[in-house]
Amino acid sequence: MFGFILQRLWQAIIVVIAMSALVFCGVYAVGNPIDVLISPDATQDIRAAVIAQYGLDLPLWQQYLAFLGRILHGDFGRSFVYNMPVSELILSRLPATLELTLAAVLFASLVGIPIGMYAGYKPHSVVSRAVMALSILGFSVPTFWFGLMLIMVFAVQCGCMPAGGRGDTVSLFGVDFSFLTLDGLSHMVLPALNLALFKFSLMIRLARAGTRELMLSDTVKFARAAGLSEFTVLSRHVLRLISIPLVTVFGLELGSTLAFAVVTETIFSWPGLGKLIIDSITSLDRPVMVAYLMLVALLFIVINLVVDLTYALLDPRLRKGRA
Amino acid sequence: MTDTTKTPATGTPAMPLLEVTNLKTWFPSARGEVKAVDGVSFSIAPGEVLGLVGESGSGKSITGFSIIGLIDEPGRIVEGSIKLEGRELVGLSGHDLRAIRGKTISMVFQDPMMTLNPVLSIGTQIRLALEAHENISAADARERAIKALAQVRITEPELKVDFFPHQFSGGMRQRVAIAIALLHRPKLIICDEPTTALDVSIQAEILAEMKELVAELGTALIWISHDLAIVSSIADRVAVMKSGHIVEIGPALGVLTRPQHDYTKALLDALPSRAKPGQLLLRGSGIADAAPPPRKAATANLPPLGSPYLVIDKAVKRFEKPPGLFKNLAIRSGLSQPVSGVQAVDGVSITLKRGEVLGLVGESGSGKSTLGRMAAGITVPTSGTIRLNGQPVMSAGRNPKKITTRIQTIFQDPFASLNGRMRIGDIVAEGPLAHKLVTRAEAPEYVRQWLAAVGLDPTFANRFPHQFSGGQRQRIAIARALAMQPDVVVCDEPVASLDVSIQAQIINLLIRLRSELDLSLIFISHDLSVVRHLCDRVAIMYRGSIVEEGEAGPIYDHPQHDYTKRLLAAVPVLPEAAE
Numbered sequence: 001m002f003g004f005i006l007q008r009l010w011q012a013i014i015v016v017i018a019m020s021a022l023v024f025c026g027v028y029a030v031g032n033p034i035d036v037l038i039s040p041d042a043t044q045d046i047r048a049a050v051i052a053q054y055g056l057d058l059p060l061w062q063q064y065l066a067f068l069g070r071i072l073h074g075d076f077g078r079s080f081v082y083n084m085p086v087s088e089l090i091l092s093r094l095p096a097t098l099e100l101t102l103a104a105v106l107f108a109s110l111v112g113i114p115i116g117m118y119a120g121y122k123p124h125s126v127v128s129r130a131v132m133a134l135s136i137l138g139f140s141v142p143t144f145w146f147g148l149m150l151i152m153v154f155a156v157q158c159g160c161m162p163a164g165g166r167g168d169t170v171s172l173f174g175v176d177f178s179f180l181t182l183d184g185l186s187h188m189v190l191p192a193l194n195l196a197l198f199k200f201s202l203m204i205r206l207a208r209a210g211t212r213e214l215m216l217s218d219t220v221k222f223a224r225a226a227g228l229s230e231f232t233v234l235s236r237h238v239l240r241l242i243s244i245p246l247v248t249v250f251g252l253e254l255g256s257t258l259a260f261a262v263v264t265e266t267i268f269s270w271p272g273l274g275k276l277i278i279d280s281i282t283s284l285d286r287p288v289m290v291a292y293l294m295l296v297a298l299l300f301i302v303i304n305l306v307v308d309l310t311y312a313l314l315d316p317r318l319r320k321g322r323a
Numbered sequence: 324m325t326d327t328t329k330t331p332a333t334g335t336p337a338m339p340l341l342e343v344t345n346l347k348t349w350f351p352s353a354r355g356e357v358k359a360v361d362g363v364s365f366s367i368a369p370g371e372v373l374g375l376v377g378e379s380g381s382g383k384s385i386t387g388f389s390i391i392g393l394i395d396e397p398g399r400i401v402e403g404s405i406k407l408e409g410r411e412l413v414g415l416s417g418h419d420l421r422a423i424r425g426k427t428i429s430m431v432f433q434d435p436m437m438t439l440n441p442v443l444s445i446g447t448q449i450r451l452a453l454e455a456h457e458n459i460s461a462a463d464a465r466e467r468a469i470k471a472l473a474q475v476r477i478t479e480p481e482l483k484v485d486f487f488p489h490q491f492s493g494g495m496r497q498r499v500a501i502a503i504a505l506l507h508r509p510k511l512i513i514c515d516e517p518t519t520a521l522d523v524s525i526q527a528e529i530l531a532e533m534k535e536l537v538a539e540l541g542t543a544l545i546w547i548s549h550d551l552a553i554v555s556s557i558a559d560r561v562a563v564m565k566s567g568h569i570v571e572i573g574p575a576l577g578v579l580t581r582p583q584h585d586y587t588k589a590l591l592d593a594l595p596s597r598a599k600p601g602q603l604l605l606r607g608s609g610i611a612d613a614a615p616p617p618r619k620a621a622t623a624n625l626p627p628l629g630s631p632y633l634v635i636d637k638a639v640k641r642f643e644k645p646p647g648l649f650k651n652l653a654i655r656s657g658l659s660q661p662v663s664g665v666q667a668v669d670g671v672s673i674t675l676k677r678g679e680v681l682g683l684v685g686e687s688g689s690g691k692s693t694l695g696r697m698a699a700g701i702t703v704p705t706s707g708t709i710r711l712n713g714q715p716v717m718s719a720g721r722n723p724k725k726i727t728t729r730i731q732t733i734f735q736d737p738f739a740s741l742n743g744r745m746r747i748g749d750i751v752a753e754g755p756l757a758h759k760l761v762t763r764a765e766a767p768e769y770v771r772q773w774l775a776a777v778g779l780d781p782t783f784a785n786r787f788p789h790q791f792s793g794g795q796r797q798r799i800a801i802a803r804a805l806a807m808q809p810d811v812v813v814c815d816e817p818v819a820s821l822d823v824s825i826q827a828q829i830i831n832l833l834i835r836l837r838s839e840l841d842l843s844l845i846f847i848s849h850d851l852s853v854v855r856h857l858c859d860r861v862a863i864m865y866r867g868s869i870v871e872e873g874e875a876g877p878i879y880d881h882p883q884h885d886y887t888k889r890l891l892a893a894v895p896v897l898p899e900a901a902e
Contacts, residue, residue: 222438227425316487
């Protein structure tokens, strides 16, 4: 097990280094930040001074090394636009995205998996058929449209839910969270629901397919023959057996939602990372883009590591092979 | 009570434990009702063992599932009654049935690999089964689990209770399943082919232990099996099933030695252990099939029958796990030991004479299939040579390939070995066309001749494999192999997945084609009676080596090696026919 973790960490470091190089080069292909940074009527001297200040006159590889060195010290540079340290900027936005994403993914899993298991358990019932039809809708309806509909129905027509923003926040360990206040929670419901829709459908379908297959297996027959109740069969045997593909998808979805909740955050003006990255791309705020992309790579690596460790926890057959 | 029901040890006159009357379990399908069980009646006394025998599709398993109330949708019991100690089970609610399942009636299934949940520890699975019928604390459940494991002769039960199924061998897993079935001291256990997936020696152990446990606990058994010999060794009474009916029921010895019904007689006649070695089996049919098409390949330079033909010299096969990049570096720099591989075949030398049938016998993991695959040129040996008529079977170089078409293979599973998307005519013609044994114009006629030769209707050529039964598919696989006009055919468990009557047909087909085509066969099997029937010479494999080799008769009658003796002793034997 220890060797496995070590191996994965080693791989993670390689991926991070490769990612940093890719991100750095990629971002350099996008426009010239100087044009954004200083007014067009600045003198050539001021221009040169600013270029030198940001180290933009050095060759690319020197800039990259300097950039790597700064990252190692935890310094991602200052945002050109906000003129504050990027790490601070991202940290101020990250909790908003984090709580929204977690709410969405947890909702999708905690509600979607039981529904999916029910649909797999009784595949021919009317409820199951309705659930499956709705899940196809969940796959095919575009996020932005669903978000707009949510706002129209709940915020505009019925007026029972706020249309955007985070609402009241509570500061915990120096960061602001919405989910601790009632007002914040009510602001979270619609965007979380919107974000969850696709994952919800995915979880339902996965759980259903797995359950349906397993209900015909000898494992389930044997458990039933021993007199286990249907609930025990489902909760102890089936759930454990279908959990491995579910955890995989959970991990992937958590990562991609954290990184790309842009559409939902924009529609509900949720001040999260997604909005930040869109803003920084339009204003060519390089340090923010670089830091953000690095963060996303890191997130995926960490999530995948956790998923792999969870596999070993869920399936004893994997423990031995990798020990 | 009829005099056929046994009185239990307690001495009280037997009221039947279970009484099944006119049971009908049907499965509605698009083509109408499938009458899986269609009017079955029998009764079991307490402590009695009833063998339920039949071929696949005879309804024997469905009868078992009907009794325990686990018929899969959309099947249902349409008629009849199942009375457990006088209480009607048909029509009971799901809740009431569950209270009986595991408590009064329990069940053991065929494949212990599939029945135990791979991600839960044995202790947890036993605890769940205990909790199903009683309130029990975790500590008590563990205590009971350890006792239950000890009861089925699992050593170190305190340690094994925390094991997961994959840490057990097949036989051990089946013991765990039996322990779970015995937990609540049920009055009846339904065993559905419980030893079919196991090696003979393990099967013999489980059989002996089951007999003991049943006698000790006074549990009645329904032993469902396709294997008459096994049933005869455990059952007090035997019921023979065919297409949903019981055609014959009576005391085990009587049914098996003096069968009354034609079907029972046919089943017994199909067994190779009942016939003289090498003879066509009585009910096997296929004797009058068409002759195979003439061979095109030159037979001039073949050695005479009986001279050494396929020579395997010191063949070794190791399966190694390739180490990863870093592990490899570590090994090279001396920081780490190389990963140890698995020695599947350990320096085997054996010679197949032209025209003979060589049987390779062994339990799973003995290396017999790997040796067969090397002989057939499918697997590259780690070291050693395999020569056919003096010529190497594989090309030299880094990526050796099979370079002869004179060796062909027939595999065990006719469902997996035929490409489901190809018409069988194309399947059979593919190889001969590729090797220019026939021209494209001749191919259809060639295929038709071969299909006729293996006893199939030649007009089947444009059908797909899924339209055939298991036995027919194995015929197709044989036609495909023989259409290549080989001299040597490696048959890897070709009848293992087939019913006895189908098995008899395939055995007859092999016997006939072998003499018609002067084939040399390597016949790999775990079934000692089939090998005895078909093979001239036998090699017994154990852990990658051949422990004994020689003429079939002497080996079976006077085995020399301890392992051979154990293997032969483990084979269940049918009582001799009365005549």
